[in-house]
Amino acid sequence: MITVVHYINQFFAGIGGEEKAGAPFEIRDGPVGPGRALQMILDDQALITHTLVCGDNQFHDNRDDVLDQLRQAIGDLKPDLLVAGPAFNAGRYGLACGAVCVLARDTFDVPAITGLFPESPGAEVFHDRVVIVPTGSSAAEMKTALDDIGRIGLKLAHGQPLGPAEEEGILPQGFRGNWVEAPMPAERAVAMLVSKLRSTPVPTEIPLPAAGETVPPAVEVPRLANATLALVTEGGLVPEGNPDGIESSSATRWACYPLADLEKDGGARFKSIHAGYDARWVNQDPNRLVPLDAARALVAAGEIGEVHDQFYVTVGTGTSVTNASRIGAEIAAQLINEGVHAAIVTST
């Protein structure tokens, strides 16, 4: 039998309203309040063994203590599922439900679910971390909310993966993945165009971001003749054997190597491991990717001060935005740390 532990606040436990919001944490046997209706929905498929109750102010004013008590209780009870709320549009109660769900899942690997109004504070804070059934704004929607919680909660308790948010009827958890879909994409694309031509457009399958981050141009380097210039590339030029294990696509790593090594044997010990361009010509002469010959000539002509003695490298094909941003920030931080004034970044 699937066991369920249910978290509710003082109001739904029948202790009282705002005047009782300081009610201490307690554990009761069996279902309480909305838990009784939930038990009827779960029928013989799952049993609510205990109800955890805490006043809304108590939860937030003594958060660490209450979380300790919750941790102790969930650890002892080890349910197959934790249900919190539903809390509808309630602010403090909704935030508590989200926090309890995170605790159950992250600390004890107990699947957890709550029900919240989509624009409530709890939904805004926890939507990308917790399975949330969207509810109406008030307890008048209790029956529908509990039906949804029961249905999806049982799936979670049985370890069944959830499908896309829209199909499951949950708030999007903020990640994308694959789903088997009919009809095939070509037919969906033609149908989408026909709808658009009829001025009855159907929603895009990949919504665009509100606005991309725009990077302002860097300020001019005041005295180039005194500046230290670094050479940076996403073109995957590494010493033979790729000692730092930079991935040939979808990179998570970057490295830097001494220019002195690159200049030995005309760069013959360096090869590009980049999987997104034909690197034969770079392998013949790495100056085509890391323009060290040109940089040295500019130093000799007095146009720039000096070339930084290491070059920086990663691979920029299939690299996720998160990793690319992190790699860029890390390289930039190190360049600044090493007193570099300017950099040339070559891309392929």
Place this chain on the structure above:
Amino acid sequence: MLGLPYRLELQTHQVDGVQLGDETRLDGHVLWVNENEVQGLVLQDPRIIRAGLAVARPGESVRIVHCLDVVEPRRKLEGPGVVFPGFLGGPETVGQGVTARLSGVGVMTSSRFPQPFSGLLAAREAIVDMSGSTAVYSPFSQITNLVLTLAPQPDLDNADYDDAVRRAALRVANHIAGTAMDRQPEQVDVYDFSDVDPSLPKVAYFYQAQGQGSMADTYLYGRTIENLVPTLIHPAEIMDGALVSGVYVYACFKNPTWMHQNNPVIRALRDRHGKDINFAGVILNRGHNYTQMEKERSSYWATKLAGFMGVDGVVLSAEGGGNSAIDLMLACQYMEKAGIKTTVLSYESPGADGRDFPLFFSVPEADSIVSVGSDEEQISFPAVERVIGDDRLLDDETPSIGPFNIRMHYLFSALSQVGGNQLAGRAF
């Protein structure tokens, strides 16, 4: 515009089973193939020193590895030219008359390359499973594959061997389709779009194929599309094999020759011609222009052609990602700015945790995108009873019999952006 003399009758002969036997013939819906005959055809080319033949049927516990290309058997029965023009004959314009096809079967090539190359020039692993949980991904799990397992003359250049393998598959496919001669087809599809209903919107297909250089090229009438400015081509020419694949970048993105011959967007537009739209034709574009100037030049050119055609809407698809995604999105942007409505087919790449913005590059005008799925999935391949191609995977030499976990990238044609798969990337 394309209402001139173009009329192709594509005759379909359904194949439900493939057997190796004494004679190459079509017996009902069963294709019999003489192994020696096919081997002889392949080994005509001294660049190939060994040719095995294996059959992989849907539902069998079989895994094919090192997949290079798949070709649907087709043969020109009436009209000018040959199928696969520029390869099996001269470049005479095709797309008219009668062509026979064997459906439900593909001639697949599987091989390692002779020289150890890294980066773009290497063939990447490409896997098709014929049954089980992994069979949902590749369109080639749904058809019977007649697999040519080939070995190169060892001191050959990779590009040279690639040419040999491509021509071998085309020869075999054309030969086998000869079994359809003098038989009644089960189905006839006519590629003729000269009947135009002026009350319906005109729609074109912006068809971008990969032209990234050696080992990542597409062939048009026998020559690579490198340096191609967008050009007009009739859908019927593509049905006759005007486009042939030579792309070995990540397998999931690949449009094999079979996908060109059976392009799902062309099929969907044909099905709606005269009902919801007038199918005005195909603008073929080279993907992976190298510089911003070339990208803009190409996108302006495609938009200009769409303007000449007087179309109201365009469906756009690409092959591969990165540079190709920029080419695709710029074309979408310029067309929308010219008042032409667009929808775009794209794969997505939302990062390992699925929480990144899933497109490498986008334009605000791309407000109607269909997702063919995410390349971030890790796939668990179960153990299978039989492997065709090699007992080891490329790269890390994992035993190919399984089980193993591998990224989506190595699943053959699983995210082909002409949209013939069964996936969608969705918000969870």
